[in-house]
Amino acid sequence: MPQVIEVCPVDELKPGDMRLVEWEDLEIGVFNCAGTVYAIEDRCSHDDGPLVEGTLDEENCTIECPRHGSLFDLKTGKPKTLPAYVPVDTYPVIIEDQTIKLEVE
């Protein structure tokens, strides 16, 4: 069953900001990319690197894994460069009552 969880008030995650959200056994990276918020699994599919500790490219909407440099598309979760080749999960983001929320399962 999908469930909605709260992340934080909208003004706490400014453009260029990112943060880790833990829910049950999930670790999710939430990113504000030039005003649009995205959420993806916080685990590089190549070597489990923590993506929220990587470099956010707001222009291309990608996050670079700090471990071996794979770039992930924040919109789709797909890797744009090797060595990762498996997409990571993405989570729908809901902005409601000035609050960032995620739909998780």
Next chain:
Amino acid sequence: MAVELTENQQLAAINADYEERYGFRDAENYLYKAPKGLTREIVEKISEFKSEPQWMREFRLKALDHFLARPQPTWGSPLMAEVDYDDIHYFVRASEKAGRSWDEVPEDVKRTFDRLGIPEAERKFLAGVGAQYESEVVYHQVREDLEKQGVIFVDMDSGLREHEDIVREYFATVIPPNDNKLAALNSAVWSGGSFVYVPEGVHVEMPLQAYFRINTENMGQFERTLIIAEPGSYVHYVEGCTAPTYSSSSLHSAVVELIAKPGARIRYTTVQNWSTNVFNLVTKRAVAHEDATVEWVDCNLGSRLTMKYPSVYLIGERAHGEILSIAFAGKGQHQDAGGKIIHAAPNTTSNIFAKSISKDGGRGSYRGLLEIAKGAHGARSKVVCDALLLDEHSRSDTYPTIRIGEDDVNVGHEATVSKVGEDQLFYLMSHGIPEDEASKLIVNGFIEPVTKELPMEYAVEMNRLIELQMEGSIG
């Protein structure tokens, strides 16, 4: 009356027969040579020298940060501890610009090339010649028919200048700058290498060849090669490496990226014969899309330490990857070679054939990875690694890793280690073949499955090099 030589005279005498003993070594003659060690200023200087766009300058500086932040790898070989990054010149410029014709190439550079036989080789069957003298390609010619076909074969610096859009789209997408410490180093200071672009459906009939040389003491060579084969195209790229011997260590750290689009085929052949003081730490990786084929033919003879594992990511259905590897480890050498294949799509196929020969206390290692990802059903792979030990003091190691995440696959792995046996030698000698000849025959038979895949010229050179390595192996 015998004259006693001073210490300096004795030292000079050691180098007097340098040419005869080690090949050749031209006097150093450069326009610019960076001081030893790696700093932000040097990286900026390289970028400035090359008049690069801002994005490449930023790419280099970011890579430098990755390089400095990463610890030196401790796996692989204890010889890695000998690499001293502060004792290396990171950029040397031999001449003002890449020569367009043979006449424009400076005389001293030409002499070196003459000894390598490049002009002759070119007349015979080169499709184009790119010769890397120090850090920059000084001579590069593309045959007219290649240009007519729309094939781009230039040095990487020219590639960036003349085809920036293509380079920017693909550069570092196969090997990101922080993939590993050496890739980060190359990304920060790269210079030269080849840029090859083959348009859709074009078959390049002749192999494209580039020769690489190092000729400055303690000079790192950091070439960067990017090959893009558009759908249905074919290209064979050949690189041969030689270097004169020096007394202190040099570092060679290349990055090679191959992209084979759907139905394309890329073959990349290397004959590596660095002098035995060179650390050869190279990252080579290919990506093969649907129905594409990538083949690495990798021969490692020289260097003090080689750590090189060409890899193929089979990311499209029915893609095929092939790695053929020969390593010859003589006295004081460690050849840590192998290959990696990642099956990331269904019905992909691959073969790895690795052969290593160890002699006079040399160490040959096979290090390989075969990975079959979940969902890559119907994948088939065969890994064969054979080692031949020529004496009691030499060493062979095998580090095969196989990860399988799918049930419906077919994977085979064979490994053998053998010694040149007395009975084999006795059998050949009883047919009137002298012992050293017999030993060469056994070694040539052992590597034949790989040498037969080399272009004729290289197969001849390989056999000759192996024979040289084998000299004095008996008794």
